[in-house]
Each structure stands twice: as structure tokens, then as C-alpha cells.
Amino acid sequence: MLDYDEEADRYDASRGGEPRAAAAAAAVLGLLPEDARELLDVGCGTGIVTRRLADARPGLRVTGADRASGMARQAAARLPGAVVLADSRRLPFPARRFDAVTSVWLLHLAPSQESARAVVAECARVLRPGGLYITTVDKAAAHNVGSDIDTVLADRPHGPVRDAAGLVAEYAAAHGLVPAGQARFAGRGQGRSPRRTIADLRRGWFVTLPPGEPLAEDFAARLAALPDQDRPRPDPVFTLRAFRRADA
Numbered sequence: 001m002l003d004y005d006e007e008a009d010r011y012d013a014s015r016g017g018e019p020r021a022a023a024a025a026a027a028v029l030g031l032l033p034e035d036a037r038e039l040l041d042v043g044c045g046t047g048i049v050t051r052r053l054a055d056a057r058p059g060l061r062v063t064g065a066d067r068a069s070g071m072a073r074q075a076a077a078r079l080p081g082a083v084v085l086a087d088s089r090r091l092p093f094p095a096r097r098f099d100a101v102t103s104v105w106l107l108h109l110a111p112s113q114e115s116a117r118a119v120v121a122e123c124a125r126v127l128r129p130g131g132l133y134i135t136t137v138d139k140a141a142a143h144n145v146g147s148d149i150d151t152v153l154a155d156r157p158h159g160p161v162r163d164a165a166g167l168v169a170e171y172a173a174a175h176g177l178v179p180a181g182q183a184r185f186a187g188r189g190q191g192r193s194p195r196r197t198i199a200d201l202r203r204g205w206f207v208t209l210p211p212g213e214p215l216a217e218d219f220a221a222r223l224a225a226l227p228d229q230d231r232p233r234p235d236p237v238f239t240l241r242a243f244r245r246a247d248a
Contacts, residue, residue: 020187020189022188023186024185025052027184028053031180031242033132036099040098041053041065042102043066043106044075047077047079050064061082063084064083065085065086066083067086067088069085088119091123096128097128099132100133101123102134104136107137107139108162120168120171127177127245130244133242135163136240137168142238143236145191149226152219153206156209159208169243178246179244181242183242185238187237191232197223198224
């Protein structure tokens with residue numbers, strides 16, 4: 001898995017930058033009730049999406065939380081005084097504090113299903129009754145755009161999926177969260193070229209293909225044989241699911 005402290009300085013540039021952040025924030029805001037006043041962005045990363053959420057609605061107070069200190073520093077520069085260093089499984093906030101909680105591109109990183117469940121449990125805990133939890137689901141599947149790169153990578157080893165839509169719905173239901181909508185948005189600027197995919201592979205992007213191992217280099221060679229080495233393939237399309245805390 002990538003070291004997100006080391007990744008912080010290049011994270012935004014390698015993942016679509018502001019155009020992708022704008023698409024993500026717009027999709028979240030489309031699900032967010034107009035009367036929401038306090039929002040917590042869990043796993044806020046560099047704060048590139050978090051800042052857009054805060055800027056979009058003057059009456060919305062936004063707090064970011066991330067466990068990687070490098071990421072949290074970047075986020076704090078964007079939202080001074082509004083970012084905390086925290087593990088998403090043990091949030092440092094009282095119960096029923098927020099009108100909305102978001103976790104964009106987070107659950108797929110959970111080391112186990114139990115860990116992903118714990119994240120959702122914490123997000124539910126800090127939600128007020130009637131509050132909304134919004135999260136991305138099926139992230140890995142979003143990157144499969146049917147390209148020649150995907151054909152090459154189709155037979156690589158696959159790890160367990162923690163953020164499958166069905167699983168996330170189960171996690172949510174166990175903590176009093178009921179379905180309340182969904183949205184999709186493009187990961188603008190994230191369409192990979194073969195050359196970029198090789199670079200990502202060699203820095204540990206694909207957790208089942210550790211850099212330097214023979215299998216990883218075999219996939220790198222197969223990717224290097226593809227045409228149009230610098231032509232990006234289509235962007236991924238991500239899915240958001242919203243859940244409402246139903247208890248009074």
C-alpha cells in the first residue's frame with residue numbers, strides 16, 4: 001500500500017487535481033441537504049475536495065480529519081484551524097455532533113472488512129439524528145473502463161474489496177443508517193496511459209503486485225507493449241452512496 005505521508009506532495013497532481021476535486025465536491029453537494037450546517041470530511045486527504053465543500057456554502061462549517069500527518073498538513077493549509085489528525089475508526093468528536101459526514105475515497109483503503117465497518121460505525125456515531133452519511137463505493141471497479149490496459153491487468157491477483165456497495169449498505173444498516181440517494185461523477189484527469197500505469201505499478205499502487213517482484217515486472221513488460229504509451233484512456237466514473245441516520 002502507498003505511504004500517504006510520502007504521497008502527500010504529489011497526491012493531487014497524480015489524481016486529476018482541481019478538475020477531479022470539483023467533480024467530486026459537486027456530486028457530494030448535490031446530495032447534501034441545504035439546511036446542513038456542520039459537515040465532517042473523514043479521510044480528507046490534502047483537503048482539495050474539503051475546501052470546495054466549505055467554499056460552496058457560506059453557512060456550512062466544514063471540518064476535515066485524516067490520519068496521515070503529511071496529508072493533514074496539506075489540508076490544514078487549505079482550511080486553517082479546521083483540520084484534525086485522527087484515525088477514522090476513533091474520531092475525536094462527541095456523538096451526534098454533525099449534520100453530515102463524508103468519506104470520499106476512503107473505505108477501499110481499510111485493511112479489513114472489520115476496519116471498514118468500524119469507520120462507518122464512527123461516521124454514524126457522530127451524526128445527528130436525520131443526518132446524512134455520504135461515501136464512495138466500488139472504487140476499484142470504477143477504474144475498469146474497458147481499455148486495453150484493463151485487459152492486460154485483468155488476470156492480476158486481486159485483493160479483497162472492502163467498499164463494495166452491498167457491503168457498505170450492510171455496514172450502514174447495522175448502525176441505523178438507511179439509503180438516501182446516490183450520485184456518480186467522473187475522475188477528471190485520471191484516465192491512465194500505459195506509461196503512467198507502469199510508473200504507478202512500480203511505486204506500489206497495485207497492492208497485490210509489490211514493486212520489484214517478478215510478477216510486477218511481467219505486467220510492466222506487457223503494459224510497455226501496448227500502443228500509444230502516452231495516450232490517457234477514459235476517466236473512471238465514481239459512485240457515491242448516501243445514508244440517513246434514521247433514529248430519533
